[in-house]
Amino acid sequence: MKTVFINPERCIGCRQCEFACAVAHSRSRDSATAIGERPAPHTRIHVLPGPAFNTSFPSRCRHCDPAPCVDVCPTGAMGRDEAEEVVLVDPERCITCAMCAMVCPFDAVDFHVHGNGAPARLVATKCDGCIDRIREGREPACVETCKVGALVYGELNDLIAAGRATQASAMLSAAATAATLPAPAGVTGWRAWGREAAHVNREVSHGRS
């Protein structure tokens, strides 16, 4: 099964995946003109802040199988493309009941009005796995734009195996935490400041000082 795998320790919060996703789902598919389109194109991936400065997580549809959204959809608007193994929305069938959003474990479904010939009303909007690009043999737009390897595309088990090798040594070290995953000194220093600033802000407001 091919998927977009997330390496959260690699995400630096640039949010370029959000922009690339919106452009990939615009009418023009061109960044300069996409920003002026109405209705505006929307991103399907969302980069969320972590508990401290300088931490973040890119959240997107996991294309579950079986998918709770597909199971609960009363009109069959949510369906699976078996060939590309992605969950897709049929906007014509969507009745905006939001059952899919309620059951989604990742809150990955939003509701927007689209161009592209879709009905001129709010319809379920989620990651389509960049199915058009995949069919052309290209990577999803979010993966293509991610230069730090926080989003990678490939066979699920291959991606897990690649991570396993590096994770093993970190996890087996004496003080294994997510923070000790291998990263260059610059990134480690950048993250350390964020952790410390958040810690100081929290601690002092709870009575120390």
Add this chain to the structure above:
Amino acid sequence: MAAHDNVKQFSINNDALAMIARAREEGIETVWDRLAAQQPQCGYCAMGVSCRNCSMGPCRVDPFGDGPQKGVCGADADIIVARNLGRTIAAGASAHSDHGRDILEVFAELAKGESSGYELRDETKLRSLAGEWGIETDGRPLDEIARELADAMMEEYGTSKGHLSFADRVPAARSELWGKLGIAPRGIDRENVEMLHRTHMGVDNDYVNTLLHGLRTSLSDGWGGSMIATELSDVMFGTPQPTASRINLGTLKEEYVNIALHGHNPVLSDVILQAADDPELVALAQEKGAAGINLVGLCCTGNELQMRKGIPMAGNHLMQELVLLTGALDAMVVDYQCIMPSVTDVAKCFHTEVISTADKAKFAGATHISFDPKRGLEIAKEIIGRGIEAYGNRNPERVRIPEGTVEMMAGFSVEAILGALGGTPEPLVEAIKDGRIRGAAAVVGCNNPKIRQDHGHVTLAKRLIENDILVLVTGCSAVANGKAGQMMPEAAEMAGPGLKAVCKALGIPPVLHMGSCVDNTRVLALAAALGNYLGVDIAQLPLAGAAPEWYSEKAVSIGAYVVASGIYTVLGVQPAIFGSPNVVNLLAEGLEDVVGAKFAVEADPEKAALLIRRHIEHKRAGLGLPHLEDAEIGAAA
């Protein structure tokens, strides 16, 4: 972000927290909301590895090392970080130096007799500056001396002279070092323009070379533009002397027309002070039902007024939106620098009129009254008049002024400090030699919503004075420490035994207000004077700098000129350099062997205090003075 759910994390001050709570209640957006909305912030930019200097880009370098390692032009992380830092320094140095030029231009007009509302208030200083600049003073009228000094200072901005006169203040060893390294500043505008040139694609592609020029650019600020601003402000508005004042949002008075003066340049605010005393305007205010006109300061315009005239201080950088939330501010008069574009948005929720005054700093939603020193007093009266008009629109039911003010003392210019010491640095030097005072630290810089407001400034200063380190403050740090009550002579009780005894003997606070952020030059001048007195380089002195809550480009320039002048500096917020380990190593280690000082980054002021104490004891050891070993101080992380 989650870390910001508890508003107590935003500030240590009750007046700030009360106004933040009001903002939440009334749905008024403030800086903390916008910081949360911006999370997560871009890591490429935060680590300095994004470059948009040309249209082959924009480019970014993957700091993990797997993705692209070079921009389209071939610049690696080192070059890109150095380019960005160089431009940041140039922007900060330019801001300070352009402020200095504005003061200089008014000084020149005053010297020609073409200004209104200005005078040469410190004749002694004018004569001493003229002497320093090799201008004949004996038997010459003041305005003639002033004209010649103004012309000479204008040369500092140009190309033909080739060196800065104020740079001659440093000890000979420092001067020689700058010469050897090729970083002696040649002209104020020149170094800034050259930095923009060097960071254009295909010019300076050696990150060490770019950063050395960064130091030279910053020195053109510290020993050039900023120093001109400080010294000429003293000549025109008076050299600060210890002055009693008050601080907090409680300085606003419900029954008065309240006008806040915000920004950095004292040229306009000084004449506004005169206009506020105008009997006709006071009568007009009373006619409208007010008891009178109450002026308060904000940020560094506030510092300039407080240290010379004792004008009360409403607050520092992060208070500029909150002062509007009192509903009691009738006009906010702004000049430039650090004035958030959001003030006009917040002002729209109340009756407050925002009045911009500098043609180079306009704000959508503000009333613009163009300032012209030739008609200074007339314009100042017009501005006060508008404040009185706005008072008529105030809704008394929306007024919520947090109660209580704190007493503080401002105005410790170098001249005032030497005056307190009896005219010579000897008593201070003796106290340092015998260890009653371990050394001195300048705690300066801004507020930054990423750091709990004032926690960094106040905690660091507190820990330093407890350990007998004299603390010098400017800018937002001066305001923070004033609010904390650390700037009254009585605060000597908070100091360690040695510093406490010295402060009590001299009747001074252990935390000394040295002015606005351009007045960090007073710290430089004091450091140079101490070095010259002892016959040693500045880098040998038990001194340190710190910017616990800095945010602005100007602060980067300040940090760079302080380090380039030989003073170790601890930053509380990380600069955008972490994408290049080479640049980090250079600034945090290698620079020590180049200019005798380096940077450190430490978010926790408790740990920053340990770093500074250790550094000061190392310097004491170097001078053969009694000192503590690291183990006696405790380990900093």
